[in-house]
Amino acid sequence: MKFFKVHGLGNDFVLVDAREEKDLPESNKELSNLAVKVCDRNFGIGADGFVLVKDTPEADILMKIFNSDGTEAEMCGNVIRCVAKYIYEKGQIRGNSLRIKTLAGIMIPEIITSNGRVVLIKVDMGEPILERSRIPMEGSPGQVVAEPLKVGENTFTITAVSMGNPHCVVFVKNVEKVPLALWGRKIEVHPDFLKKTNVEFVQVLNKEEVTMRVWERGAGFTLACGTGACAAAVASVLNHHTGRNIRVNLSAGWLQIEWKEDNNRVYMTGPAEIVFSGQYPIQL
Numbered sequence: 001m002k003f004f005k006v007h008g009l010g011n012d013f014v015l016v017d018a019r020e021e022k023d024l025p026e027s028n029k030e031l032s033n034l035a036v037k038v039c040d041r042n043f044g045i046g047a048d049g050f051v052l053v054k055d056t057p058e059a060d061i062l063m064k065i066f067n068s069d070g071t072e073a074e075m076c077g078n079v080i081r082c083v084a085k086y087i088y089e090k091g092q093i094r095g096n097s098l099r100i101k102t103l104a105g106i107m108i109p110e111i112i113t114s115n116g117r118v119v120l121i122k123v124d125m126g127e128p129i130l131e132r133s134r135i136p137m138e139g140s141p142g143q144v145v146a147e148p149l150k151v152g153e154n155t156f157t158i159t160a161v162s163m164g165n166p167h168c169v170v171f172v173k174n175v176e177k178v179p180l181a182l183w184g185r186k187i188e189v190h191p192d193f194l195k196k197t198n199v200e201f202v203q204v205l206n207k208e209e210v211t212m213r214v215w216e217r218g219a220g221f222t223l224a225c226g227t228g229a230c231a232a233a234v235a236s237v238l239n240h241h242t243g244r245n246i247r248v249n250l251s252a253g254w255l256q257i258e259w260k261e262d263n264n265r266v267y268m269t270g271p272a273e274i275v276f277s278g279q280y281p282i283q284l
Contacts, residue, residue: 008078077226104164184215
């Protein structure tokens with residue numbers, strides 16, 4: 001199969017255009033196994049995730065995402081920018097926006113160009129989900145804001161947000177001192193999160209800027225997480241740490257996140273890169 005290696009701020013993916021590759025497996029189990037193989041950084045191509053672009057009557061395209069452990073993800077903010085850039089540069093959309101169907105609903109990226117080149121992609125990420133049962137999370141009805149969560153010997157103060165996929169945001173004084181693999185792995189599988197969770201550790205710098213490190217559900221440590229940056233921005237507002245339009249600093253760059261007051265929707269703006277293409281032998 002022909003593949004494209006893409007990344008959004010270092011959060012990298014193997015992208016395959018399933019509209020053109022007719023020998024791809026059909027079942028989710030086979031695709032999951034393929035995802036694990038291609039994402040392996042020693043024996044495969046190496047990536048945080050495996051992404052398929054497919055046709056759908058409900059939108060311009062459908063985006064199907066598998067984490068590096070083979071689990072299917074509802075949504076990913078970094079890869080949707082990469083997919084939007086790929087479709088735009090193939091000349092398959094009119095204008096500068098398109099509709100992409102995901103398991104989290106239809107998202108609408110807008111291509112921002114300069115001198116004919118794609119420089120940024122702005123994505124309408126929809127409304128954040130704050131009701132506990134819809135994140136989904138155990139416990140009484142209501143929002144999860146600055147709530148204690150006991151994890152082994154530690155108790156974290158968490159804010160839970162879903163951006164189509166679950167996020168647990170923890171504010172810390174210094175993200176560089178966070179034992180990310182230790183704490184992230186434990187919080188990810190905490191039984192209160194019914195479908196596991198992504199985990200963001202966030203340091204507030206000022207009213208307009210935060211720094212974030214992320215432990216992604218199904219992938220572990222990654223350099224960036226678009227939906228996580230959106231969740232961090234929403235959590236920052238809910239905890240009165242920042243305004244509604246902030247820069248989220250990640251390991252390899254930044255995303256601009258705005259939570260609109262007039263329509264409650266979250267908008268994410270950031271770069272996307274298509275690094276190289278190649279051929280991968282499918283062995284089922």
